[in-house]
Amino acid sequence: MSDHLTVLIAGAGPMAAAYAAVLRDLHVPFAVLGRGEDSAARFEAEIGAPVLRGGLEGLPADAGRRFRAAIVATDIDQLAPVSAGLARAGIGRLLVEKPAGLDPTQIRATAACLAGLGCEAFVAYNRRFYASVRRARELIAEDGGVTSFHFEFTEIEARILAKPRSAEVLANFTLGNSSHVVDLAFHLGGEPEVSAGATAGGLHWHPSAAVFAGAGRTRAGALFTWRADWSSAGRWSLDVRTPRRRLLLEPLETLAVQEKGSFAVTPAALDDADDRRYKPGLLLQTRAFVSEAPEETALARLSAHCEALDRVFLPVFSPDGFESPV
The missing domain is CATH 3.30.360.10 (Dihydrodipicolinate Reductase; domain 2)
Known part of the structure; x- marks a missing residue:
């Protein structure tokens, strides 16, 4: 799958590692943005890819040009603020781990923020x-x-x-x-x-x-x-x-x-060979997101x-x- 721009993975935990494995096999270049040193080190040891440290503060100034899309795979209490931060940085397409926020109030506020910034967002219900x-x-x-x-x-x-x-x-x-x-x-x-x-x-x-x-x-x-x-x-x-x-x-x-x-x-x-090789459902969900493939119809819009x-x-x-x- 050809792609001239990089997809950003926000988060460096197990879910981020699962996405990285899929993106690598889809031949989609990616970068990883983490917050904690321990999780970043574990990710680098498992995946063999570097992690940008510092959370949103470590985001490159030209993020909007460098990353055509981002996958938000942080802890649940960080999904909303990180999604908003990435959209404000100019990234125009997000796949956010479910349920996209801590509670309904936070989810609705995040959706309004992203819509106001012209950011297209989906919720990752991989099942x-x-x-x-x-x-x-x-x-x-x-x-x-x-x-x-x-x-x-x-x-x-x-x-x-x-x-x-x-x-x-x-x-x-x-x-x-x-x-x-x-x-x-x-x-x-x-x-x-x-x-x-x-x-x-x-x-x-x-x-x-x-x-x-x-x-x-x-x-x-x-x-x-x-x-x-x-x-x-x-x-x-x-x-x-x-x-x-x-x-x-x-x-x-x-x-x-x-x-x-x-x-x-x-x-x-x-x-179900793909579901056995990767975290179940993740390959097709990620492919739908990064390539706008026909499977995108199953993606849940925010x-x-x-x-x-x-x-x-x-x-x-x-x-x-x-x-x-x-």
Whole structure:
């Protein structure tokens, strides 16, 4: 893939390293901008590419000319300020790790800032690019659409607390992490028209809720339900029904199919070599972003993501027990 300008990766952690591996194999030149010395040193040892230190203050003065695009792969609490800083420096196209900010207020403010600067921005929901999801989209189209779907976004508390995270990040963990499942569910199932939900309980690190449940209808008439219980057992999953079959993504990287009229559930054959070689979904997502390839249609625009905050995410994560027309 030819490219005469360099893509900037903002961040030097594991996610940045995953992007670097993909960009290298796509033959897209890149530079890396880091903030902490430890993460920069680890990145250089793993990837073998230099890291500019100093965060935004280390950004070259001619960044707008040197970098045609940037991938923002920082910690979640830095996504919004770094995105705004890169846009102010003149970089006109951004791919920002989900959910593009710490909370809805910050995400909306960042989107307004970028739009005012004429910066085109996307949110990196890489699960949209899984081989399992691509195959599910094909089968849904072949079958004439979705009739119903169910999704679960239970998180495993022990795994979450095993990593150092700020209280603010933990308190916003639904949007910060579980949004992957919710985004994917409505990406495949269709935009919601009406939804009703409720939450219960709470955890010391996530006091607003521990149990989530609800239901609704899409604009195309498909019914949907959701459930998550962070105080119990469970996992991420998506169960989609069409007029001809059931499509089960559990885990999301896999696809199992149950044909109408049969009890048998069989694994679907997937062209998932790229998902095995790289972080799943990342190759196609990155290629869509840097080359404006046909897969770009699956990229989530930041403007659409802001609209989805009220229409999609908040009715699931913070419904307050009332019906929410969306």
